Amino acid sequence: MTDTAQDLVDEVLSSTPVFDGHNDLPIALRARSGYSVEGLDDGRPDLHTDLPRLRAGGVGAQFWSVYVSSQLPEPEAVVATLEQIDAVYRLVARYPDTLRIAYTAADVERSLADGRIASLLGIEGGHSLAESPGVLRSYARLGVRYVTLTHNDNTSWADSATDEPGVGGLNDTGRAIVAELNRTGVLVDLSHVAESTQRAALAASTSPVLFSHSSVRALNDHPRNVADPVLELLRDNGGVIQLTFVPYFISAEVAEWAQELRAERERLGLPSQPWTWPRAPRPGEEPAQVAKEFAAGVTVTADDDRLRRWTERHPRPEVTVAQVADHVEHAREVAGRDHIGLGGDYDGVDHQPVGLADVSGYPVLLRELAGRGWSRADLEALTGRNVLRVLREAEHRATEPLWPTAPLR
Template sequence: MKPIIDGHNDLPMQLRARYGYSVAGLDRTTRPELHTDLPRLRAGGVGAQFWSAYVPSPLPEPEAVVATLEQVDAIYRMAAAYPEDFAMAFTADDVERAWADGKIASLIGLEGGHSLASSLGVLRMFARLGVRYVTLTHNNHTSWADSAAEEPRLDGLNDAGRAVVREMQRLGVLVDLAHVATATMHAALDVAVAPVLFSHSGVRALHDHRRNVPDDVLARLRDNGGVIQLTFVAPFVSPSARAWHAAASTEWHRLGLPSTDGDWPRAPFPGEDPASVPAWPADAPWSHPGFQSWLSANPRPVVTVADVADQVTHARDVAGIDHIGLGGDFDGTTELPAGLDDVSGYPRLFDELAGRGWSPADLDKLASGNMLRVLRESEKAASEPMWPGAGASSGV
């Protein structure tokens, strides 16, 4: 099997939330609270990872820009701390060079258009820093694009949103349609002249979740040349997991327990010990007796590798074998299928698909072949690529 290119991993968020952005210890599997470290990436066959530069969408946009820059910095520092294992990558050729050197290619995806602060200049600067995709929204609308998590307001994109999409594709930055409303998916595809991406989404025909992609959009990926990277998030994969999650949230609030989100954690101040930075309450107080009683009476439903394989297979059947990939969303969720508990689990999914008759050539396309093609086509379509080392635009 070829190395896997995964479309979405939130380890940078966890580094900020739990460790004050310290990148120490990733060469060892000593942190069970994380899904990701170097030994498990190697065991899972991950050859390239889009690291998510995520900050919450309710943040004021200027604050979001600063926090996103800190996330990008963390990705660079992580790669620099383990130069024998990670290599920053900005092109398809960079990815393949990393593989030839026995390294894991590190790419950057920016999760949420709020991090652009409605500025094409900010977009261009992130492109110069090596950001290779931007998710148009997260869980809130921007002024120019509708999110899947709120009632539609713009019928997808307004003129400013269409301008953002065009500029992204001019720069060679992939337009990521995970998290956006269905109308936004169609509006972006109407504008797109290069392949688009779903970095971590499911298929709606098997599970009618707002974060999943309907078949009419999957069918349009064939003409666009884009890729849907199927996610492992259990509530996106399984109706029973979604229902359990909703019921657990209801019980949590009924008991008056504190939010599991909390405030976005600050980064360390200059000269401050990262260990002294207050941690984000990313781990809920699950030990509360009342909630433990509810959990005992309402066990979490088991979601399986086979359930994920069903999603991948449906996407292949509708969009075509050339338009699928994987975006696990590790370290961005606590709800994962059995057997896909961390980044070491990818071979179990490939074994399941092989057992269903998938050919080695088709599994190679799923693993990385399709995403390498999308990267190359995006680079070819760009009039002024903006990753490090390329020319810079003087456009406004």
Template sequence: MSVVDAALRAMPVIDGHNDLPLALRARTGYRVTGLRERPELQTDLSRLRAGGVGGQFWSVYVPSDLSEPDAVVATMEQVDAVYRLTAEYPEELAIAYSARDVERALSAGRIASLIGIEGGHSLASSLGVLRSFARLGVRYVTLTHNDNTSWADSATDRPGVGGLNDEGRAIVAEMQRIGVLVDLSHVAETTMRAALAVATAPVIFSHSSARQLTGHSRNVPDDVLVRLRDNGGVCMVAFAPPFVSGQVAEWLAAATEQWQRLGLPPAKDEWTRAPRPGEHLPSSLPAAPATSAFGLPGVPADAPEPFRAWLTAHPRPEATIAQVADHVDHVRAVTGIDHVGLGGDYDGCDRQPIGLEDVSGYPRLLNELGQRGWSQADLEKLTGRNILRVLQAAEDAADEILWPRSPAG
């Protein structure tokens, strides 16, 4: 048995971020049937198994430009989709509220399904909404998405409150009081530092890579990684090509500049409405316009002719497994082996690195790391032991546990 096979048998992958609920909303109106094989998606049950995935934080993302009341409703619909998904495949999936629930699901050969809210706008600045989501099993909240909230600054918006204001610090404190992980992916550097300054329990980056290797605003600077180590948290390295490849990041910047030079309107991800009561949607909806998560069309055919001509002359470069491994290695070098994990961001990007095109690719990444000298014990920490430790630490530090307890818990 290879080192990779042994590591995955001992500790399957617990991935920090997957946008399947959003993809189901866009493509099937939240219909959860037929997911054993869905080749048009980056995630299905067969490929999760092939990839050695034993736990998944399902992202319940809604756009940050929705009004906050609308965002709360839409996030509830996303949470409902996760519950319906696990109910449809009870032999494959199990809702997990705690570290012990994850271990119990792994022992039963099921994929532990955890829930993470991607953006503090989904809380509508309400601690009551936060606590209600915690009772439904939400285990992390990303403080912002691409836009600021009134209390926290995003990495991709203009500075608003200088990181966190008093309201933001109170939200972070309440999250840690009830054992909900603070997720610092998507937030500004100032917000990262402000949250770490007040954190009393480990925090996470659910899907971010290393700023030292790729100068993208969504990545984590080394000084923040050092503070994350001291906090006891974990950085779950994202696979998104602009985060791991300088060439892709440079191409994206050039494409954005060309788009603006042509005077074209800003491209935005399509937010497909949810089905209304009594409405019967077709089994498959047209895919939403292929705008990437980075604000540009992901499919040339959907772009205006002048921009398609530019794309033909400037083909998009590809990211590689080796580049992802470089980011994993770098986070390990800065933080130590106990503070690195994986957050693939599948079905949240229009394409992924070569060899990591879908959720079956994790073993190929682990094989690359194994060839670089990672031991079985090292790989087990990366795949799941580190994030399980952080989950347990958050529970241990909580004053009040709100999510449902399993009968044996």
């Protein structure tokens, strides 16, 4: 028995480190550093993520999101996705004593045993496939282990949660893509997709599915959150929802503030987003120069005095760790202990809850849950056991697994 919540959390993270579902460090490095991976061992306060804070947060495995904008033409999205995949491989190669590429559940377990952080790839949006089975299979051979069916915009074959309905969930092409993901052992990720798409994919998938970074709709009726009837279907499917920390999804008050901010930006004639898709360095171009160019564009947009005055009059509401824990507990109540995990979405949003400001914060949430009576088994299921099970099950059900099989260094 443990004497304190901290003792319990220490035991949990020692036996079952966090296996997080979604971190956007690759796009943050593209935008802020021109894809330079330097400095992450010393600490990067301009980011949510660096190696010391991953260690402090008890992270043992990470799905690195290789996100690209869903507004890119699909052939361009394929190129950009390959650049993002390259960034993860370069990141791991630069810090081999801390990070290791992992393709399978067994690889994750070997990395944990060696004290290194297993690094897996997750594609965020079906536009990165360009409707090509060959592209999908090529990604699988590079080690991609999940594909989110959409991002913020529909594809021609699947509806997004934040776009107008297009095909009513999935069309025949979409169901064929789900079948190919199952066949090759790549997880179907249902974060970002419409509820109609979630239901269609759960009906079509022969393997457990994932929600890599979502919250629950019962506590905040946000389109990116998951409704209770879908959580029940997820339980029956054997999949996992990795609860996210994104304030807009956790709190209706923050979501309302964000809508008001967007309306004010529109009224002022400002772009809906303070940044545009960052370009990658060209051959022979210094990463620092590309990063400087991107930063200059962000500063011009973000430093508008009129918008600053509005935000001073309308400060952003804060989200607490307790509110995040409420979403985690609700998912457990509906889907069950064996179907929950964590997907922080660090470096994918500009602001995180108080106490969860960066990747060092996972123990804060675990202490909150321990204080609510969660057992060691409960917490270990949440931090890593459930996601590892889903990964292994997808491997076992794959009829043509395509991930690399070369020994890991």
